[in-house]
Amino acid sequence: MSTFDWVIQLIYVLAASCFVLGLHLMNTPATARRGNQVSTAGMITAVAATLAIIVHGNLISTTGWIVMIVGALVGSAAGLYSARTVQMTAMPQLVSMFNAVGGGAAALVGVHDYMDAGARVSATTSVTTLLDVIIGAVTFSGSLIAAGKLQGVITSAPVVFPGARVLNALLAVVAVGLGAFVISTPSTWVLLIIIVAALVFGVSMVMPIGGADMPVVISLLNAFTGTAVAMAGFVIGNWALIIAGALVGASGGILTKLMADAMNRSIRNIVVGGFGTGDAVAAVAGPGGSVQSIAADDAAIQLAYASKVIIVPGYGLAAAQAQHEVAALADELESHGVEVSYAIHPVAGRMPGHMNVLLAEANVPYPQLKEMDDINPEFARADVALVIGANDVTNPAARRAGTAISGMPILDVDQAKSIIVIKRSMGHGYAGIDNELYVDPKTSMYFADAKKALTELTAAVKTLVG
Amino acid sequence: MTYPALLVDVTIFVLALWVGFEVISKVPATLHTPLMSAANSIHGIVLAGAMLIAVTADNTVGYVIAFLAAAFAAANVVGGYVVTGRMLKMFRRRPALPATPAATAVVAGAAEPSPNGKGPAA
Numbered sequence: 001m002s003t004f005d006w007v008i009q010l011i012y013v014l015a016a017s018c019f020v021l022g023l024h025l026m027n028t029p030a031t032a033r034r035g036n037q038v039s040t041a042g043m044i045t046a047v048a049a050t051l052a053i054i055v056h057g058n059l060i061s062t063t064g065w066i067v068m069i070v071g072a073l074v075g076s077a078a079g080l081y082s083a084r085t086v087q088m089t090a091m092p093q094l095v096s097m098f099n100a101v102g103g104g105a106a107a108l109v110g111v112h113d114y115m116d117a118g119a120r121v122s123a124t125t126s127v128t129t130l131l132d133v134i135i136g137a138v139t140f141s142g143s144l145i146a147a148g149k150l151q152g153v154i155t156s157a158p159v160v161f162p163g164a165r166v167l168n169a170l171l172a173v174v175a176v177g178l179g180a181f182v183i184s185t186p187s188t189w190v191l192l193i194i195i196v197a198a199l200v201f202g203v204s205m206v207m208p209i210g211g212a213d214m215p216v217v218i219s220l221l222n223a224f225t226g227t228a229v230a231m232a233g234f235v236i237g238n239w240a241l242i243i244a245g246a247l248v249g250a251s252g253g254i255l256t257k258l259m260a261d262a263m264n265r266s267i268r269n270i271v272v273g274g275f276g277t278g279d280a281v282a283a284v285a286g287p288g289g290s291v292q293s294i295a296a297d298d299a300a301i302q303l304a305y306a307s308k309v310i311i312v313p314g315y316g317l318a319a320a321q322a323q324h325e326v327a328a329l330a331d332e333l334e335s336h337g338v339e340v341s342y343a344i345h346p347v348a349g350r351m352p353g354h355m356n357v358l359l360a361e362a363n364v365p366y367p368q369l370k371e372m373d374d375i376n377p378e379f380a381r382a383d384v385a386l387v388i389g390a391n392d393v394t395n396p397a398a399r400r401a402g403t404a405i406s407g408m409p410i411l412d413v414d415q416a417k418s419i420i421v422i423k424r425s426m427g428h429g430y431a432g433i434d435n436e437l438y439v440d441p442k443t444s445m446y447f448a449d450a451k452k453a454l455t456e457l458t459a460a461v462k463t464l465v466g
Numbered sequence: 467m468t469y470p471a472l473l474v475d476v477t478i479f480v481l482a483l484w485v486g487f488e489v490i491s492k493v494p495a496t497l498h499t500p501l502m503s504a505a506n507s508i509h510g511i512v513l514a515g516a517m518l519i520a521v522t523a524d525n526t527v528g529y530v531i532a533f534l535a536a537a538f539a540a541a542n543v544v545g546g547y548v549v550t551g552r553m554l555k556m557f558r559r560r561p562a563l564p565a566t567p568a569a570t571a572v573v574a575g576a577a578e579p580s581p582n583g584k585g586p587a588a
Contacts, residue, residue: 019508022504023490023501024489030559033555036550043543047513049514054518060520064520064521064523067533067536068517068520072517074540075536076541079540079543079545080548082545083544083546084548091503091549102509102510104535105512105535106509108531108534112531112535222505225509229512233475237475239478241512242482243482245511246482247483248486249486250486250490251486254487349499351499353496353501354499356495365560366557369496372495
């Protein structure tokens with residue numbers, strides 16, 4: 001090994017260390033920005049080292065340079081533009097698109113290496129190449145479908161067609177069977193068939209998954225991308241790719257598990273079928289009792305004279321684009337000496353942690369954003385819990401056996417001294433069952449669109465309490 | 467003895483996975499979206515792979531693949547870091563002072579008797 005190779009390897013180790021340190025610094029909001037900068041520095045270092053390899057080797061053709069530089073510039077411009085213009089509500093789509101291109105690039109690295117190596121490939125390298133190509137292609141098409149569903153280009157309802165499972169099984173068999181064949185008999189055409197099978201598999205895997213399950217799907221595809229990149233690292237023998245890919249695989253894996261747990265569903269269950277299939281239990285007789293509604297003025301007085309208010313935002317809040325209105329109400333309440341905090345359920349939003357970003361954008365200070373486990377003991381001390389656009393995650397029925405959401409971790413909203421629910425109608429959440437919280441004698445329903453209701457409440461607090 | 471390259475690679479991969487599990491399990495749920503976006507930019511390291519395949523490309527198909535790979539990976543890495551930075555910039559302990567009436571509210575609130583601690587909870 002030459003001195004040059006030594007230096008390059010050490011630089012890659014440095015870059016990988018920056019990635020680990022960058023992720024480590026994300027353990028508090030105060031240091032997270034520095035973490036991103038450290039990680040960026042690592043990336044620049046790794047790319048510079050790669051450039052040094054290319055220049056030092058002096059093997060690249062002029063066309064190669066042009067292709068590489070123009071490709072990188074086009075990609076950078078597209079990435080930069082979308083990153084700067086994206087709305088925070090559209091963040092899940094963008095993350096999905098980045099998963100898609102990352103997986104796609106990893107697959108292309110594998111394809112190129114396979115074609116370049118031709119008959120020289122050994123059995124062990126072609127196994128990693130195939131894994132790279134298959135996982136990368138599945139991620140590419142699957143993430144594109146996920147992004148399409150999130151954007152509303154493709155219906156977000158689960159699309160289940162007859163024989164879907166048979167098709168998936170068949171595609172998996174084709175990919176694995178032909179994969180085994182290509183290892184013994186290298187053939188670009190067979191590899192092409194494998195790629196097509198993997199692409200179709202990605203589509204048919206994500207199509208049956210409903211919009212509410214997107215946090216799990218995005219996390220899972222993120223883990224896939226990481227794995228594909230690590231496999232690309234195996235293929236070209238680059239440790240920086242292996243380490244970075246493994247880190248992302250671990251991150252995606254943890255988030256997938258957290259999201260699935262928060263929805264009380266197994267990953268297999270989500271991937272195999274649309275929401276409500278498989279684990280549906282016959283609905284237990286709905287709770288008796290009547291619903292009481294409340295007017296803006298009464299709700300405003302209740303809020304303004306409380307000493308502690310916990311706001312429970314759900315996806316309905318984001319869908320109504322009412323983040324800024326809720327922040328304005330919270331500001332107004334705080335100016336009257338009310339202690340305000342937000343209870344964030346892990347699956348509030350369309351990707352892990354999404355609601356926190358939406359509220360941060362509306363200038364909500366992050367110390368007010370509380371995770372489920374931290375806020376649950378506080379509900380008993382809260383005078384008012386204000387529920388906006390959240391449904392199933394507040395349903396006390398989850399604590400009992402025998403309901404569709406039994407066992408799902410919920411926010412203990414019913415422990416609060418009084419509860420105000422802003423909701424357009426008595427409609428059901430994704431689980432399709434009645435919310436027992438709404439008939440609780442402590443609960444008042446404020447039937448209105450979230451944005452309008454919050455504006456009215458803020459105005460009422462201002463005029464009535466001054 | 468020297469170990470086969472694949473074995474060394476697998477060792478690195480598995481150890482990096484464990485490091486990832488350890489580091490990432492400490493990230494609070496509040497930051498899960500920026501975390502995923504940061505992870506996204508890290509897998510943009512595939513750009514290094516995309517650059518290296520441009521070296522060995524020697525025909526049209528090879529160049530097309532290298533071009534697409536470089537474009538995809540560059541979009542991933544640049545977009546990922548920029549959007550993560552944009553998100554993290556929004557996480558503030560207190561909103562920017564002149565932006566909202568909250569700043570004056572804090573002053574007004576301090577004048578009246580308030581049993582509730584309104585300072586940062588940390």
